[in-house]
Amino acid sequence: MKKVACLHGHHSNVALLDDAFSQWKVELAHYVDPGLLLQSANSQPPTRAEAEAKLDSQLSWMQASTPDAIVITCTQYAATLTSEHESERDIPIFTIDGPFLEEAARRSGKQTILFTNPATVKPTMDRLWQQAAMHRFTPQISIHLIDGAFSLIMENKRQAYQEILWETMLTLSHEDSILSVAQLSMAPAARQFRQEKGIFISDPLQSLTDKMVQTLPLSPASF
Structure with missing residues (x-):
């Protein structure tokens, strides 16, 4: 083991x-x-x-x-x-997010990556662009920061956190872009969204x- x-x-x-x-x-x-x-x-x-x-x-x-x-x-x-x-x-x-970033760097088509922690956006995206440059990929990525969400998880308000993630994913799922969530805390909401809505959404845990x-x-x- x-x-x-x-x-x-x-x-x-x-x-x-x-x-x-x-x-x-x-x-x-x-x-x-x-x-x-x-x-x-x-x-x-x-x-x-x-x-x-x-x-x-x-x-x-x-x-x-x-x-x-x-x-x-x-x-x-x-x-x-x-x-x-x-x-x-x-x-x-x-x-x-290592394997997740590799997948995002290689993925074709428009992508929208969701964040809740503003402090992780720049360092995470810097690493993603490094991955893309290393393999000469040119992913089409936009970023969506969910304002006010991260304080909820730090205060252990998990239900409120899940609800704001769900509402955001539901809104953005109608756009012509593949959705991804960038943080582990967002993975349960992404998994539930995939199962209930039948819409692909990438998460780092998987x-x-x-x-x-x-x-x-x-x-x-x-x-």
Whole structure:
């Protein structure tokens, strides 16, 4: 059985990972630290160097438990990850939006990517454009930030958060553009929307699960 250490910026992500990997033989160890999110909400957010140092400390702490892989589910922490962080460790490090960004960079046609956390928009899109440039793709992407939504999830108002996401997806689904949600906290609403409306909408959790099953690899759980 594989062991995976997961770094979260909010405790609500724990259940999402547990549910996503419940059908696979894997042991998930969860580490929750909202420090970077809380600091970024202040008038003086951490510098890039401070954020990288904090992440390095967290990765070292997690690797001490000898996992087979590390997953970073917070998009702000994911944007802080450097090649040095990865090269210093002999295990794979997956970010919640890494596989998702690869898919978005390669996708043809118009796309609209939804965000709720304004602090993640620029670093996430910077990484997406880097992916596109690396492979010489030219995706057609527009961004939609759902104002006021992120404070709801940080205040544990999950129902209100889900409702505002649903209303936004329902409105934008009538446009001629493929919808995607960029953050893990948005994945449950995207999945429910796919199931009930029969409309494709991409989310990072599904992309991450598919990638890890292939890469580690993971075996199906026995029930």
